[in-house]
Amino acid sequence: MACAAISVGFTIPQLLRGTSRIFPTHSALVVLRHSAFCHCTVNGTTKSKRKMDHLERTANNFRQEMISQAKVCGITNESETVKRLRLAITNKDFTFKAGQWVDFFIPGVSVVGGFSICSSPGLLERDGILELAVKRAVHPPAHWIHTECTLDSEVALRVGGDFFFDPQPGDPPVKLVLIAGGVGINPLFSILLHVADLHEYQESKGYGYKMGTVKLYYSAKNTNELLFKKNILGLMNAFPGKITCHFHVTQQSSQICKEFQPYVTEGRISEEDLEKHVSKYTLWYICGPPPMIESISKLLANIGVPRDCVFFEKWW
Structure with a gap:
């Protein structure tokens, strides 16, 4: 997930000292936690032509109170247009659930970013590492991130979001169908790693x-844009x-390599x-552009999937 963000006019030290001026208080946030399987549906339309920024879109989402410093400890090219960051988290109490996102604070940049986490909570627990993939x-x-970020760059992160998969030991077993479009794979890849x-x-x-x-099920324009x-x-x-996948490409112009053809x-x-996956034990998680989410949601309704089994998040 990456979306437009608001210019708040503060440098990073000011943001860390004055977060109450930017974020709603914890008691004012809408927390959708009726179970371990939660979802966020964000309105993808607005009456004005101006796109809603990250902080506006997520004003009613759950946010942790903690903001943690982090240092970039790895940068790789996940594709021609996507960079994958590894971030060493300073605060040992920093946690997240698979599927959530972070507010992303950059020293000297007055705009707050919003990016879905693409690594598992387990990687953070084991190694103190969190990963983001940013287009x-x-x-x-x-x-x-694409022009100035380097190894040892310092940023700050704050976890938020109501779209996650976090089953507890006593919860009944469920099956998952994850449906991703483009960079919407990020939170679903986090969930997939958590399942592993x-x-x-x-x-x-x-x-x-x-x-x-x-x-x-993961759809992109071509195999080069299929992340991870x-x-x-x-x-x-x-x-x-236990884990299976099927890639879909909509504008493939080159031959698909043998490794991925099947x-x-x-x-x-x-x-x-x-429709072959419909059952009372199946939960459906969708992340991608709004038109795709709307199309898939209608498709699931047509094949009899209950609305309370479909979880999705709109960011674009």
Whole structure:
């Protein structure tokens, strides 16, 4: 997730000293936590032509009170247009749930960014590391990441969001269908990695949450824009039958390499793809551009999926 953000007119030290001027108080936030499987639906339309910025879009979302310093400890090119950042988190009490996002504060940049976390909570617990994958854009925080960010750059982060998957040991087993479009894969990849951690923990300890199967449908223009594809195939190989995926490409002009051919379909995700997964034990998570979310939501309604089993988040 990356979206336009508001210019608040503060440098980072001022932001850290005066967050009460920028964010609603904790008691004023709308916290949708009726279960461990929560969702956020953000209105994708507005009466004015001005696009809503990150802070406006998320004003009613849950936000942690903690803002933590972080240092960039890794930068890689996930694709021609997306950079993947590894961030070492300073505060040991910093936590997040798979699927959530961060407010992203940059020294010297008065615009607050908003980016979905693409790593698992387990990586943070084990190594103190959080990862973001950010697409190139004129949006100031994204532009800074692509043009000025270097190893050891310092930023600050604050976790927020009501779209997450966080089952507890006593919760009933569920199956997941994750449906991603473009860079909307970020929070769903975090959920997929968290599922892998749940499987590993349950297999090694013999207890903990017993996860059902997960199917990922991921659509992009072409295979070059499918983020994390090698990681996703690695998870499939590590958890055969438990984690499966299918990639969809809508504007592929080059030949698909043999490694990915068995998993790639040319064309959009269809009703036929999804109806085979309908059951009372299945939860559906969607993240992508609003038109895709609206289309998939209508498709799921047509095949009889209850609305309270469909979770999604709109950012664009």
